[in-house]
Amino acid sequence: MANSYELTATVRERAGKGAARAARRAGLVPAVIYGDKKPAVSINLPIKESTLIFSKGGFLSHVGTIDLNGEKLSVIAKDFQLHPVKDTLMHVDFLRVGAGSTLTVEIPVKFLNEETSPGLKRGGVINVVRHTVEMNVPANAIPEALVIDLAEADLGSSQHISAVTLPAGCTPTITDRDFTISTIIAPAGLKEADEASEEGEA
Structure with missing residues (x-):
């Protein structure tokens, strides 16, 4: 199946709650990409585009593409957190999808x-x-x-x-x-x- 969405991300240089809060204040969604026997990468996503994709449904069952500094990564969302009032995304965990993986x-x-x-x-x-x-x-x-x-x-x-x-x-x-x-x-x-x-x- 073709990847169903694409988001452009930037690397989040610092990890931790402080960096995540700073990202949210800047209108970004902190996220992590892990798996496929590679190091985890902390990233930031645009909140508007990310929440729009989430609201379409099937967020946890569709493979998507993260464009990270020109490198396109196939991922699937494994977990997320929503703002308790606004229903916007606050954090996402993505799993890398390797070729031929289940x-x-x-x-x-x-x-x-x-x-x-x-x-x-x-x-x-x-x-x-x-x-x-x-x-x-x-x-x-x-x-x-x-x-x-x-x-x-x-x-x-x-x-x-x-x-x-x-x-x-x-x-x-x-x-x-x-x-x-x-x-x-x-x-x-x-x-x-x-x-x-x-x-x-x-």
Whole structure:
């Protein structure tokens, strides 16, 4: 997958809280790039551009490019801090993405064919157990989402990871069980009606 964003950074000569606070006062986001068996590098990023990219979503699951003094580094954000009031970025930890590397990321879940699901048409609702699934994925082929098809999902059904067509080279980090991603449950009113009907038949 092509790198989804690019940011121009400058080297932060001094590390520590004092240097980070000075960067923020100057309208910059302090960040660190580490990994790929290379020394960690402290950098500063433009706050406006960085926060805009963050606000688009998928910040922790998209590979980006950091232009550092003309050297373009492939990275993925592993952690971040937000301002408690302004919701702007205050700090970012980036992991270098080497050629052929595998990453562990949270992949969002997407549901299809909700309008034709028998369970939902009968008034059921989706109970999402996992909004994201932690996956081991190729750095150059991170899927945008795991797709759950609800076309035949009826009341009481469960959708497990085994029912998902996983992209090539992608595996869940949980391997010891066929874990549940979602279920189709009946609303309280429908349950009560079914129970009353069963009692009448009895």
